[in-house]
Every structure is written in structure tokens, then in C-alpha cells.
Amino acid sequence: MPQNHEYQVTVKLDTQTRNTLATQGYALYGFKAVKTGATLGRPTVWFSWKNLLEENVVGWDPLYNAYISVASQKEGEAPAGLIDASTKRPIKIGQTMVVDKTGGVSVTAEGTPNCISVDNNSTTLYNTGLSQVNPNDGSATPLAAFPLHGDMTVTMEPLQQIILLFASATATQVSTVVEKAIGHGVFIDATENKKIEIPYVIDKGWDTGGKIYIEKIEKNQNIVGKLLKG
Structure with a gap:
């Protein structure tokens, strides 16, 4: 798993915990926050990995892609299902990706x-939305999906905040819209604390250590407001 990134959260598992999670088919899922004034946006699964170690380094750098995908939802509805972010371009903070009349894109x-x-x-x-290299396989996967109407602009600010949780490896897949937590997790604000360690112990859960920048997330808790800031 990638290391030595600008931002790193290390999920530490003891031997019993790692073995139990691995043999019972659990995966570590990650989501990442975005700030925008756009409405009807929904977060997507940023990454998942099943090959759990005793130290699992979730690392990332502030490098982004902007993407567009075909909208399958009806007018006035939020995006749902699996988001195909294959039409994308690398982009820097302060830049704009322009979609032309035929669906071509340029920065x-x-x-x-x-x-x-x-x-x-x-x-x-x-x-x-924005996509970012995920810590599992190095591919750029979407962080969220927002409706983009004709002759309109969506403006987004990437945030260094993530949600991590354990759930069944078959619960969902990367790039899929998720509105509620599929397992017990933690919301971590890495804005000022770029190198973080957090233990997880089977039958006990996440140990936040009383850190004010780590907050527990309950299973089935709505995570839209935690990940998409207005």
C-alpha cells in the first residue's frame, strides 16, 4: 500500500483483529469530503481493500481530476448507482474543465x-465531480457526484477529510453512490494533522484516543452532510 504521501492515516490492527477481518470477508472502505454550493450531490465510495495488514496506510496527495459522466437520474433527482468517471482530465486548484457542445472536455x-x-x-x-488517486490500486476514482445542467457550472473545493469504515467486502463497490454508512466508522479531519494513527480492535471498535479531529460514525448514519459541505 502506498506510503510517504502528504496525508497519511494509518489504521492499526492487532493480529487477532486482522485475522478475523480477513477470514470473515471484511474490507476497509474510504470516502473523501468536498465543499460545494451545488445541491443534490451524493458521496461515492473512494476506495476499498480486502488485503488487510496489521498497519494499513491510507495515503493521498492533493492531486485531482475533474470528470463528467452520463446522468441516468431524472430531472431534480440526485445521482445514484455506479458512477462512470472515465471522461476526466487532470486539473489543478483554480482551474476549470470546460465541456463543449459535443461532450468534449478541456482544461x-x-x-x-x-x-x-x-x-x-x-x-x-x-x-x-472530482476524482482522486485512491490508496488501494492507484486509479483515480470519484469522490462524489453532482448534477451538471446545460449552460451551468459546478464549483468544488477538495477537503482533506475522510471517512473510514469496515464492512463486508461485498457490501458495495468503488465509485458507487452511498448515502448512509455501511458500517461503524470514523470521520477524520486531516487538514492540520497530516500524519495520523488510529487503532481498530475487533469487538471493541475504533479507538479515537479522544482526538478532537476524529469523530465516530454509526452504522446507517447519513454521511452526506459529513462529506459534502455547503
Whole structure:
């Protein structure tokens, strides 16, 4: 698993915990937060991995892609299901990805400070969002999905906040919209604390150590508001 990233959260498991999670088919799932004024957005599974070690390093760097995908939802509905973020471009903070009338995309240096924007010059409804290299397999996978209407712009600010949880490896898959926590987890704000360690013990759960930047998440808790900040 990748190490020596700008941001790292190390999930520590004792031998019994690791063996139990591995033999009973659990995976570690991750979600990452985005700030935006766009409505009807939904978080997506950023990564999952089943090959658990006693020290599992969730590492990332502030490098992003902007994407668009075909919108399958009806007008006025939020994105749902599996998001295909294959139409994407590397993009920097302060830049804009422009969608032309045919669905082609390009990146311009003009944009909103501290944010990434996607500007739709077509009359087609797409879904859009940011994708980021995930700590499991190195592919860029979406963090969230937002409706992008024709002749409209969605502006997003990536945040260094994540949710981690353990759940069955078959509970869901990467790039899928999730509104409620599929297991007991933790919300971690790594904005100021870039190197964090957190233990998880079977039958006891997550040990936050009383740290104010770590908050427990209950199973079935709505996580939309934790991950998509207005």
C-alpha cells in the first residue's frame, strides 16, 4: 500500500483483529469530503481493500481530476448507482474543465481561487465531480457526484477529510453512490494533522484516543452532510 504521501492515516490492527477481518470477508472502505454550493450531490465510495495488514496506510496527495459522466437520474433527482468517471482530465486548484457542445472536455487556467470548476457549454445534463488517486490500486476514482445542467457550472473545493469504515467486502463497490454508512466508522479531519494513527480492535471498535479531529460514525448514519459541505 502506498506510503510517504502528504496525508497519511494509518489504521492499526492487532493480529487477532486482522485475522478475523480477513477470514470473515471484511474490507476497509474510504470516502473523501468536498465543499460545494451545488445541491443534490451524493458521496461515492473512494476506495476499498480486502488485503488487510496489521498497519494499513491510507495515503493521498492533493492531486485531482475533474470528470463528467452520463446522468441516468431524472430531472431534480440526485445521482445514484455506479458512477462512470472515465471522461476526466487532470486539473489543478483554480482551474476549470470546460465541456463543449459535443461532450468534449478541456482544461483552462481560468477559474475560482482555491476551487476546481466544471463549466457545461452544452444542453446535456451530466453528472460531475472530482476524482482522486485512491490508496488501494492507484486509479483515480470519484469522490462524489453532482448534477451538471446545460449552460451551468459546478464549483468544488477538495477537503482533506475522510471517512473510514469496515464492512463486508461485498457490501458495495468503488465509485458507487452511498448515502448512509455501511458500517461503524470514523470521520477524520486531516487538514492540520497530516500524519495520523488510529487503532481498530475487533469487538471493541475504533479507538479515537479522544482526538478532537476524529469523530465516530454509526452504522446507517447519513454521511452526506459529513462529506459534502455547503
